[in-house]
Amino acid sequence: MEGLGSSRRTVLTVMCIGYFLVLLDVTIVNVALPGIGAGLGAGVAGLQWVVDGYALALASLLLAGGTFGDARGHKRVVLTGLGLFGAASLGCALAPSVGALVAARVVQGGGAALLLPGTLAIIARAHPDAGERARAIGVWAGVGSIALPAGPVLGGLLVSSGSWRWVFLLNVPVVVAAAVVTWRVVAEDQGDRDARLDPAGTGLGAVVLGATTFAVIATGRAGIASVVVAAVVAVVALVAFVVVERRAAQPMLPLALFGRPWFTVANAVAGVMNLGTLGLLFLLTLYLQVVQGRSAVHAGLALLPLFVPLSLLAPAAGRVVARLGPRPVMIGGLLVSAVGVGLVAGWSADTSYVVLLPAMLAWGIGLSLLTPAVVAAAVAAVPAERSGLASGMNNTARQAGGAIGIAAYGAIAGSPHRQATFLPGLHLTGLVTAALYVAAAVAAALTRTPES
Structure with missing residues (x-):
């Protein structure tokens, strides 16, 4: 029984680390923005995309990430999320331009969308007793709340002592260690073959958010034609999203x-x-x-x-x-x-x-x-x-x-x-x-x- 308890603690620890990284990257980047702007010659619009690239991918794919884990197995999906998050963090650290940095941030947000629901699902499965599960989820939530104040302070220390690139490099060794431990201690799960993904709904939802964000950021900075086109794309995608979700057998977002x-x-x-x-x-x-x-x-x-x-x-x-x-x-x-x-x-x-x-x-x-x-x-x-x-x-x-x-x-x-x-x-x-x-x-x- 002692070995079982130790294994559960290890699972809880490594899943909390994954969750911590997801939330840390919401706030740690903010204090690095002036350094990124100076280092890559980025204006305010570019810096907005550095933050929003991550947030948009996370928002667009979060529900799909949970469903994907249900269908394919949460261990497999969490490992995939860690791999994407780590590789994208390295890409952010090595980015030669603001465009490359934004692209890497989008991939990083996609990895985070696989990690966030998967970590909670694995914790719940590793703690079948209701009382233990509630306590474990409380620890998970507490670790997440610590990530938010840790972000600005840790980011400030890294930027002040070296470069804004260290904000992203920090993730790489942590992700590698978390992936190794996850591979070794988290039990395999085959997933629910009856669970169905909703790629059309997921894609259209991402288009709605992306086009809306582009239209807002471009207002006053790009030609009116670009803003109008983006706004039209957002509206058309929203209408299509509603139609698709109403007709889907297992919609990503049940509109009812x-x-x-x-x-x-x-x-x-x-x-x-x-x-x-x-x-x-x-x-x-x-x-x-x-x-x-x-x-x-x-x-x-x-x-x-x-x-x-x-x-x-x-x-x-x-x-x-x-x-x-x-x-x-x-x-x-x-x-x-x-x-x-x-x-x-x-x-x-x-x-x-x-x-x-x-x-x-x-x-x-x-x-x-x-x-x-x-x-x-x-x-x-x-x-x-x-x-x-x-x-x-x-x-x-x-x-x-x-x-x-x-x-x-x-x-x-x-x-x-x-x-x-x-x-x-x-x-x-x-x-x-x-x-x-x-x-x-x-x-x-x-x-x-x-x-x-």
Whole structure:
């Protein structure tokens, strides 16, 4: 029995490492953006694609990654995800141009989309006892929450001590070690041959997100014809996606679920949450380094008040959600976050950190309430047997919202080297985010829950 317990701990450890890397690469890149821009001659649009290439691939393929694991076996899919993630990380580190870097980031996001659902599935299968499984999933979620504050600090240290390329090289030895251990200790699973992939739905969903993001990033930077063409492609792909998903025997995204108002609101709130958070984070790292002249490591440390509450308070917030239900916690998180992001409108080039701190703290505390609440709300809105799909859809909504937010906010603010336009853009996005959060809180308050 001791050997069995040790094996389970090893499985849990290596799957947590995979999950940690997926979330780490959401935030670690941000503090490296000024160095990437200088090293590769990339403007704001190029830097947006460096972040969004990863987010778009992750959002587009996340649901398909879970289904692929169900059909082909999660061990095989996780090993494939580790291989893609590691090879793409090396490609990022060696990229000679911003185009090559973006392409490698897309592949990296595809590997992450295979890893994220696969790690959770393997943990669940390795812990058949319900109590042990719940504790293991709690550890998995806790490790994920640590990755978010670790990203800016670790990225800052790597950039300050060497080069932005170390942000990506760091992944390579970790991935190799994780793949070797996964190969040796994770039990084989044959998958469910009855599970069916939805390549048409997956492809069309990716086109919708990619074309929409391109249209937003290109606004004001490319010709109007390019923006119009991208917008038309996005609309046509969206219509085709709806038609395909309605007719598919096993759709990637069962559209009937959106007939449940609370499910729709929960996912809309998740999308809005990350739209504002990742959009503003993109601008905030440029503000701290380019406008205020902080080093990468100092910028990473300055961001800790935004992310540390997620690690410290999210578990307690989860217990409050279990006791009160997701609605009041979701509303509270949105309103507290709205206060924090609204304060951004008062920042200037020489604003002291003492003034920046309350905004980031309120924003972070609000997110620590909101994050477990939106997942719980989505899961509570569907039958128990669809909880995995509901959780995956909620994560997809968050990633998609973040990708659009980075595109939109970067387009609004422009280059941080032009403070006369960047700072008003930063102020506007702070106020817009606050308004979106308040509107989402109102929607959550007015929508009937399954229990009501």
